[in-house]
Amino acid sequence: MLLPPAVPANLLRPWSWRRALLWGALTVLLLVAQTLLVALTLRYEAAREQEKVDQVAAEVAGRLKQIADRDLRGLQGLLWNDPSADPGPRWAQDSAELLRRTRPILRLEYRNAQRLITRSTDSPYVSPLYLQASREEMEIETQLACAAALRQGAQQFSRSYFIVLAGGEGLEVFDLCLPQLRNGQGPSFVVATLSLRYLLEEAVSEELARGAEFSFVESDGTRLARAGLTRGAGNYLAERLVDVSGLTLQLKVDSAAGRPQLIPNLTTALVLGLSLALFVLVFLLARDGRRRAFAEHALAEALAFRHAMENSLVTGLRARDMAGNITYVNPAFCAMVGFRAEDLLGQDSPPYWPPEFVEEYRHRHKDRKARWSAGEDPRQGFETVFMRRNSERFPVLIFEAPLLDAQGHQTGWMSAVLDVSDQRRVEELSRQQQDRLQATARLATVGEMASLLSHELNQPLAAIASYSAASLNLLTLEAHDAQTPELVRQAVSRIAEQAERAGRVIKSVHDFVRRRDQSRETIGVDQLFEAVLPLVRLQARKSGARIEVDLPRPAPRVRCDRTMVEQVLLNLTRNGIQAMDGEGPEATPLAQRVLVLRARQTEPGWVSIAVRDNGPGISPEVARQLYTPFFTTRAEGMGLGLSLCRTVIEQHGGALDFVNRADQNAGEPSGRGTEFRFTLATPPGSGSAPKPDGAESARPSSESESSEHEHQPKQRP
Ligand code: ADP
Numbered sequence: 001m002l003l004p005p006a007v008p009a010n011l012l013r014p015w016s017w018r019r020a021l022l023w024g025a026l027t028v029l030l031l032v033a034q035t036l037l038v039a040l041t042l043r044y045e046a047a048r049e050q051e052k053v054d055q056v057a058a059e060v061a062g063r064l065k066q067i068a069d070r071d072l073r074g075l076q077g078l079l080w081n082d083p084s085a086d087p088g089p090r091w092a093q094d095s096a097e098l099l100r101r102t103r104p105i106l107r108l109e110y111r112n113a114q115r116l117i118t119r120s121t122d123s124p125y126v127s128p129l130y131l132q133a134s135r136e137e138m139e140i141e142t143q144l145a146c147a148a149a150l151r152q153g154a155q156q157f158s159r160s161y162f163i164v165l166a167g168g169e170g171l172e173v174f175d176l177c178l179p180q181l182r183n184g185q186g187p188s189f190v191v192a193t194l195s196l197r198y199l200l201e202e203a204v205s206e207e208l209a210r211g212a213e214f215s216f217v218e219s220d221g222t223r224l225a226r227a228g229l230t231r232g233a234g235n236y237l238a239e240r241l242v243d244v245s246g247l248t249l250q251l252k253v254d255s256a257a258g259r260p261q262l263i264p265n266l267t268t269a270l271v272l273g274l275s276l277a278l279f280v281l282v283f284l285l286a287r288d289g290r291r292r293a294f295a296e297h298a299l300a301e302a303l304a305f306r307h308a309m310e311n312s313l314v315t316g317l318r319a320r321d322m323a324g325n326i327t328y329v330n331p332a333f334c335a336m337v338g339f340r341a342e343d344l345l346g347q348d349s350p351p352y353w354p355p356e357f358v359e360e361y362r363h364r365h366k367d368r369k370a371r372w373s374a375g376e377d378p379r380q381g382f383e384t385v386f387m388r389r390n391s392e393r394f395p396v397l398i399f400e401a402p403l404l405d406a407q408g409h410q411t412g413w414m415s416a417v418l419d420v421s422d423q424r425r426v427e428e429l430s431r432q433q434q435d436r437l438q439a440t441a442r443l444a445t446v447g448e449m450a451s452l453l454s455h456e457l458n459q460p461l462a463a464i465a466s467y468s469a470a471s472l473n474l475l476t477l478e479a480h481d482a483q484t485p486e487l488v489r490q491a492v493s494r495i496a497e498q499a500e501r502a503g504r505v506i507k508s509v510h511d512f513v514r515r516r517d518q519s520r521e522t523i524g525v526d527q528l529f530e531a532v533l534p535l536v537r538l539q540a541r542k543s544g545a546r547i548e549v550d551l552p553r554p555a556p557r558v559r560c561d562r563t564m565v566e567q568v569l570l571n572l573t574r575n576g577i578q579a580m581d582g583e584g585p586e587a588t589p590l591a592q593r594v595l596v597l598r599a600r601q602t603e604p605g606w607v608s609i610a611v612r613d614n615g616p617g618i619s620p621e622v623a624r625q626l627y628t629p630f631f632t633t634r635a636e637g638m639g640l641g642l643s644l645c646r647t648v649i650e651q652h653g654g655a656l657d658f659v660n661r662a663d664q665n666a667g668e669p670s671g672r673g674t675e676f677r678f679t680l681a682t683p684p685g686s687g688s689a690p691k692p693d694g695a696e697s698a699r700p701s702s703e704s705e706s707s708e709h710e711h712q713p714k715q716r717p
Contacts, residue, residue, distance in 0.1 A: 026279075026282070033275065034276075037271060042260050045260035045265070046236075049235070050236050050238075052257075053236040053238040053253050056208055057239070057251060058240065060200075060203050060204055060208065060214060060253065061242045061251055063202075064200070064203045065243075067104065067203055071102050071104060071105060071192070072155070072245050074101065074102055075105075075192055077094075077098075078091070078094050078098055078108070078190060079178060079190055081094050087110055087118075091119060092121060095110075096121050099121055099122070103123070103198050103201075104195055104202055105192050105193070105194050106125075106129055106173060106195050106198070107121070107193040108120065108121045108190065108192050109193075111189040112188055113186025113187050113188060115143060115189060117191075127167075129173075129193060130163075131165075131166050132164045132165060132166055133163055138161055141174075142158055142175045142177065142191055145158035145175055146177040148177075149177040149179045150187055150189075153179065153181065154179075154246075155178040155245070156176070156177050157175070157245075157246060158175040160172050160196060161173060171195050171196075171197060172196045172224040172225050173193050173194060173195050173196065174194055174196065174247070176191070176194060177190075177191050178192075196216050196249075197225035197226065197227065200214055200225050200226070203227075208228065209229070210229070210256075212229060212232055212253050212255045213227075213230065213253070214226065214253055215251075215252050215254075216249050217250050223252075229256055231254075232253075232254025232256055235255065235257060235258060235259050236254075237253065237254050238253040239251065239252050311331055313330060315418055316329070316333030316336045316416070317333055317417070318333050318415045319412055319413065319415075320365075320413050320415070321411060322410070322411065322412055323348060324348045324365045325347065325348045326346065326347050326350060329341050329345070333417060336417065336419050337386060337388055338388045339352060351387075351389075354393055357384075381398055382397070383398075383420070384398060386417075394421040395420050395421055397417070397418040398415050398417050400413050434647065437640065438564070438644065440640075457505060460498035460499065460502040463494065463498045464495050467491040467495045468495060471491040471492060471495075505534075505538065519561065520559055521562060522557055522558070523557065524556070524557050524558075525551060525558060526551055526555035527562075528558075528565055528566060528569060529551070529599075531566050532566050532569045535570060536574075536595070543577055543578075543581035543593060545577050545580055545593035545595055547573075547597065548595070552599070552600065552601075555599065556682065558607050558680040558682060559681055559682065559683045561648075561652070564652075567644070567648065568645045568656075569611070571641040571644070572645065573595060575642070576595045578634065579673070580593045580595070580613050580614055580615045586616045588614050588673075592614045593614065594613075595611065595612070596613075597609075597610075601682070605682050607680050608677055609680065610677035611675070612661070612673060613674055613675075614671065614672055615672070617672060617673060618658065623658075626658075627642050627643050642656075645678070649678045649679070652681065653681055655678065655679055656676070656677075656678040657676075657677065658674055659675050660674055661673045661675055
């Protein structure tokens with residue numbers, strides 16, 4: 001469940017048009033907001049600059065007024081200080097003083113009633129005005145002003161005019177004519193020539209002069225005088241009409257400030273940057289949220305999947321922490337033991353432990369880690385007993401694995417628990433069925449043997465009958481000769497022999513049918529052979545076959561359920577004898593009817609036992625179904641023999657197979673017939689069991705019998 005670093009592709013939902021629309025709207029909103037912010041800031045900056053210029057214009061206009069008022073007062077003072085018709089040296093002194101104090105006034109003239117200049121003083125700051133141009137040329141404006149002043153009885157300004165100074169420089173100036181009316185005398189005038197430029201320069205402080213271009217302009221835009229910068233930037237202009245003691249001047253201020261930058265200042269840049277960062281953050285957050293949602297979705301799916309899986313499992317799951325407390329159980333486990341999860345969680349000695357095993361289980365849990373570290377494979381599982389709520393004990397198979405957290409540290413143990421009680425029941429049932437089948441097969445064999453038995457018992461019984469008859473005859477004979485008692489003794493001893501033989505026959509069958517002991521034991525193969533040989537011989541005798549036993553000395557020992565293996569041997573020998581029996585072209589000639597029982601230790605730990613006949617062999621069709629239960633080619637057969645034989649041998653861990661001797665490899669005894677062989681394990685600890693003493697070279701202890709030649713009651717001559 002690893003996310004969001006890698007979101008599984010199948011979990012990614014398609015990019016829906018709604019979300020696209022949302023993101024589009026958000027982007028547009030951000031762009032509009034940013035643009036608006038920039039535009040407003042630009043406007044604000046421009047307005048601020050404009051306001052600044054307006055303020056400067058107002059300030060300069062105020063200063064101009066102050067300067068004009070000051071100058072006017074000075075001029076009036078000049079008039080009042082020396083009210084004589086022809087001013088004397090005092091005027092010259094006062095006027096010079098006034099000119100020194102007021103820079104804008106360039107020249108002072110005293111004019112008589114005829115408006116002729118009687119005295120004049122020039123400013124010490126500029127060269128005398130009328131060196132280049134003559135005063136008369138500029139008189140007209142002055143005369144007009146003085147005439148008007150006289151008419152109105154108050155000071156009058158002339159229109160401005162331009163005077164060329166020495167050095168080619170020029171100045172725009174205007175005259176101020178102040179009339180002085182004396183009683184009984186003609187009027188006199190003081191005419192002051194003022195420079196517009198100097199007026200402006202005085203009004204504009206040094207600091208203001210650095211920030212803008214100041215000028216007086218006419219209504220048609222002609223510039224009359226200028227101060228401050230040579231040229232303004234032309235972006236922020238302020239025009240103002242300044243009324244200077246009756247003279248209206250148009251002041252124009254042109255700021256040096258440029259247009260604001262696209263991002264006008266640090267604040268705007270910061271706001272823009274922050275809002276962009278915010279947008280990116282929102283985007284990242286949204287992406288993160290989306291991934292988180294996917295991860296949660298995936299987690300929910302995984303949980304649901306896990307839940308469904310847990311609920312559908314028939315295997316019980318149980319987790320325990322390192323201390324042995326139960327941390328998790330699934331529904332199957334609860335159903336198995338019959339307790340609720342709440343009853344089990346947190347328990348270190350759970351109620352499903354049968355009380356008699358609690359200590360043992362505790363101990364087992366304690367050394368679990370040691371066993372695990374010792375390399376025990378937990379996948380092999382172990383079987384143990386649990387207890388249901390109703391105290392019923394039942395077998396379980398447990399597979400354990402360490403429980404690791406995300407960092408790979410072990411936090412406990414996870415166990416898969418299988419209730420194997422049904423399996424054990426089935427196994428028991430199948431074992432019982434096998435037993436029943438075995439018993440049935442045994443009975444069938446016995447049934448088959450019944451005829452043999454009757455045939456076999458017939459002979460000793462007939463012999464007994466004939467010996468008895470002979471004895472009776474001898475005893476009832478009137479003429480006893482000397483041999484009679486001896487003959488009767490012989491006959492009776494023959495009777496006893498035959499009776500004993502018949503008893504042996506019956507006992508061997510009885511032993512076979514009665515033996516049901518199923519325990520495994522270690523036994524020599526010779527003992528196995530000896531146990532079945534009486535019955536085998538019984539069968540062999542009927543068909544005139546010989547039995548050969550080929551065993552190394554000492555005979556190898558095997559670990560087996562002897563009754564079962566004897567049954568196998570009996571089945572195989574019976575099949576071999578039956579294969580050689582019979583008449584017709586397929587029949588084995590009497591001389592070749594030999595059944596060989598052989599045992600060899602073929603490899604360490606295993607002994608191979610073979611039953612070989614000289615019968616017709618097994619055809620491929622028969623071979624295909626050989627081990628199928630109830631398959632038989634014989635009218636009186638049951639078809640269970642070989643299937644049971646194989647089951648028995650496999651239960652012992654061995655294998656049963658056969659070869660047609662005609663197909664056998666070169667080097668092995670060939671001929672006609674079949675060899676059935678099976679393997680059995682040697683007892684534990686004798687894996688390299690004593691090598692059959694000269695197994696190959698040992699002379700087989702061969703027995704050959706023929707019922708015709710042995711145990712045949714000797715007939716009386
Ligand atoms: P049954 O002996 O009751 O027929 P088996 O399972 O022992 O049942 O044998 C099945 C069949 O296999 C026999 O009917 C016979 O045709 C064949 N068979 C078994 N052993 C031999 C053998 N040694 N030689 C030839 N055929 C054999």
